[in-house]
Amino acid sequence: MTSDPPVRLAVPDDADDIAAMSRELIEHGLPWSWRPARVRNAIRDPDTNVAVVRMDGALVAFGIMEYLEADAYLALLAVRETRQRTGIGRSLLRWLEGSAQVAGCTRIRVEARRDNVAARTFYNELGYHEVAVTRGRYSDGVDGTKLEKWLRAAPGP
Numbered sequence: 281m282t283s284d285p286p287v288r289l290a291v292p293d294d295a296d297d298i299a300a301m302s303r304e305l306i307e308h309g310l311p312w313s314w315r316p317a318r319v320r321n322a323i324r325d326p327d328t329n330v331a332v333v334r335m336d337g338a339l340v341a342f343g344i345m346e347y348l349e350a351d352a353y354l355a356l357l358a359v360r361e362t363r364q365r366t367g368i369g370r371s372l373l374r375w376l377e378g379s380a381q382v383a384g385c386t387r388i389r390v391e392a393r394r395d396n397v398a399a400r401t402f403y404n405e406l407g408y409h410e411v412a413v414t415r416g417r418y419s420d421g422v423d424g425t426k427l428e429k430w431l432r433a434a435p436g437p
């Protein structure tokens with residue numbers, strides 16, 4: 281990837297594509313919890329940022345981050361399989377981290393399936409530390425790995 285992908289805030293019209301991508305890439309084999317209505321609510325929620333990358337009109341990546349006072353929680357992040365390992369996930373996560381920092385958050389938390397080596401390696405590479413294992417976290421019995429990253433204080437005025 282030679283240039284940064286075009287990250288922007290999602291609009292309600294993005295919800296169907298985001299929900300479909302969540303089902304395909306994150307919730308496959310699990311109950312589909314991020315359906316279009318839930319995604320649309322997240323897009324409208326002032327305490328949540330839903331960010332997307334579209335290329336040639338098609339959804340390529342999205343991330344959903346919730347702001348909970350000092351903590352931000354990265355609920356979902358995915359990059360279309362054909363575009364993975366091109367730096368889009370890194371750019372999208374950095375964009376979300378920047379927004380969290382501006383919102384006054386000092387820590388970002390995220391949880392990944394323990395068997396999702398790609399995601400854990402990705403988060404480790406981007407400065408996230410594994411802090412706990414949650415036994416049987418997912419409905420198919422797989423453990424979860426909790427990760428977190430402390431953000432540097434935003435520069436003063």
Ligand SMILES: CC(C)(COP(=O)(O)OP(=O)(O)OC[C@H]1O[C@@H](n2cnc3c(N)ncnc32)[C@H](O)[C@@H]1OP(=O)(O)O)[C@@H](O)C(=O)NCCC(=O)NCCS
Nearest residue numbers: 356357358359364365366367368369370398399401402405
């Ligand atoms: C995890 C995910 C978001 C990474 O997105 P991506 O755009 O492919 O990641 P990047 O290209 O920005 O990779 C950044 C670095 O992370 C690491 N990384 C990313 N994918 C990796 C993989 N499959 N195996 C090992 N390391 C990986 C590498 O260090 C990579 O740098 P490099 O390519 O220069 O070696 C993507 O694999 C994905 O969407 N997976 C399916 C959904 C998912 O599991 N989401 C996370 C849980 S919610």
